[in-house]
């Protein structure tokens with residue numbers, strides 16, 4: 001991956017980059033193996049998905065950094081090397097979401113505690129990430145995220161629009177999907193694509209970290 005600009009999704013508002021095959025099938029299998037080998041309490045169960053978080057709890061007074069597993073640091077470095085987080089800053093937080101085929105995430109923005117660029121690696125299944133206008137909930141565009149792809153959101157696509165994943169077990173490809181020509185596979189409008197279990201790695205930078213160390217733990 002030499003030049004990020006080659007991966008710009010030019011039909012979306014500024015700015016989205018879509019990189020198919022960012023990781024190999026072997027790396028995908030390795031990630032899934034690691035994600036599913038944690039002890040059960042590492043999972044946080046929500047009503048519509050489960051998640052694991054690494055790096056600490058982002059907080060307005062500063063995140064108290066926690067040690068991140070070595071296997072994850074490898075993928076964080078690959079993202080940090082893209083220089084997405086401004087003046088030499090590197091990734092220091094990872095959220096791992098697991099979605100069963102009919103699970104999703106409600107419309108939201110990622111908020112002010114993170115540097116306003118988010119990088120997400122998809123494993124196991126495709127999904128469709130939908131973007132909405134905050135005021136009237138009109139659709140802005142959709143992005144088809146293939147397994148092993150990387151998506152990078154910044155500028156208005158991070159700050160201005162809401163994003164969500166519908167709670168449906170299969171997706172219909174529509175012309176609202178603005179990155180179809182950049183996908184590895186061929187998709188046609190009207191096609192139905194069945195979801196399987198998807199695990200996503202959302203890799204970010206929390207600019208404000210606390211120097212406080214929990215010596216007594």
Ligand SMILES: O=C(O)CCC(=O)C(=O)O
Nearest residue numbers: 095097105110120200202
């Ligand atoms: O799973 C994804 O691709 C999106 C996750 C997301 O939006 C988030 O964790 O804030």
Ligand SMILES: [Fe+2]
Nearest residue numbers: 108109110163
């Ligand atoms: Fe999000």
